[in-house]
Amino acid sequence: MEKENLILTEEWDKVFPKNDDVEQCKVTFVNRYGITLAADLYKPKGTEGKLPAIAISGPFGAVKEQVSGLYAQEMASRGFLTIAFDPSFTGESGGQPHFMASPDINTEDFQAAVDFLATNEDVDADRIGILGVCGWGGMALNAASIDTRIKATVTSTMYNMTRQIAKGYFDEADNADARHEMKVALNNQRTEDYKNGEYARMGGVVKELSDDLPQFAVDYHNFYIGELGYHPRSPGSTDGWNATGCISFISQPIIAYSDEIRSAVLMIHGENAHSRYFSEDEFAKLTGDNKELMIIPDAVHTDLYYKMDVIPFDKIEEFYNKYL
Template identity: 35%
Template structure:
């Protein structure tokens, strides 16, 4: 693994580049951009998947989102879906500058919200030749409709009203900027199982990291998140092959099945029996199954052509 930086307009991005053992740097190899969940950093699930993809022969890049982790951008702790999508494009930019990466054989793998962001990026960036989502989340839709997707979009209105009041107070300098947690610090009996497990993942030694602060700016993030739809126009613009991996017990499963149902290109849905949303972050049984699906998928769709081979 090599710690790297790369540009994203005026922001300096921080990433970890995972290379296959014994990589021939004189050749050109397939590569995968790995996109972390909301609230995550490159050292957590994204880094785990990147390392395992490297073991399978792919160059893999995990990076911190702009405004988060070790990456630049102010104000920090901003969750901006449109910036997150741009991050994916910037990561592809960087991979295409590497002499040992084939610029025509780049894919993406997104976890949780990173899955939704990856889909949205691929819709307008056809340099991404193939995409895998793992426990995919369409973050804007999830925020509006709730974790299980059972609320109407209008359920977001009270939060937006509170946001307006908070923004007014901050503009008048009567209040400091406020933050919301990505995952509940103190889950209760009403907390969805997946989010209880998310709290255990992010806030205990299981996967806790000092750069994952479990907070995002309320006013500046929510106003961007609530109007974002990662799957908007997916039927018309998303043409690449897609592998959708999710657990049968995940409360977020509805977003994976929606993506698979709406995608019009080559697609495969792999529902892993017994898996929850968070199982695919670090539980070996489930991570290994996701990699076992992703490896042949990327091998097929990022294969060198006779022209590539000269």
């Protein structure tokens, strides 16, 4: 498997401060589609021997310099070797054209991260977990239903992106006519893209606030566009995904066999998050006494992106210590 020669930024360009008790370096690995992924590896300083490890990604539209890196650095400070990776077609990772997404390939990205960790000399291959935030929470749960090397999975403020795209928020567009109209528009856009030789972008999160916006759209704006989390490589901070980038999500639902996940799962969501139903509905399908749903009082969706006093890191650490 040949690696693509990626251009990686070596200076610290994260949206969160550096923890000097944690070592950080750039690494790359290849998924089974031949796409080279870029990641930041975090390791607690002064450790010896093989460590438990966690692969982290998300949210949907973010890059590793934002939320996943924050989680990865914090968990490394608590004794884990972690990687925060850019999924295929995003950030510093390979795959052309950029700003595409795929239920299959993005699930594979988590499995490729496990490949990398399982063969890393500093990692105990029998103690590997994954953590997915927002849209990559759904991908993480999907990977856990496939990959038996994953011993523990955490999802934070999870979206099931195939459900959201095919049915709309709160399933309000869950009908054949609505999906047909969406398919017509997307396929017409495919024709225009091919004719023009370039891919139109969706526009990203709302750039200008107005009084009629739902609060979660305001929260996304404040994170991705404001000083909280803006990053120039992030689709959420710039012009978003390609307009046709998520077309396959309409007919490729993920997490079909979540009831067969035998490894441990911890699902975390905010009490006041618009997306809370995604976690509650998926959790209801899980079986076994090693599954847990944690609802954070008063928290909204994006609070679990960056608020260190809201994200339950003590609970996450306890969970991984128990199951890895």
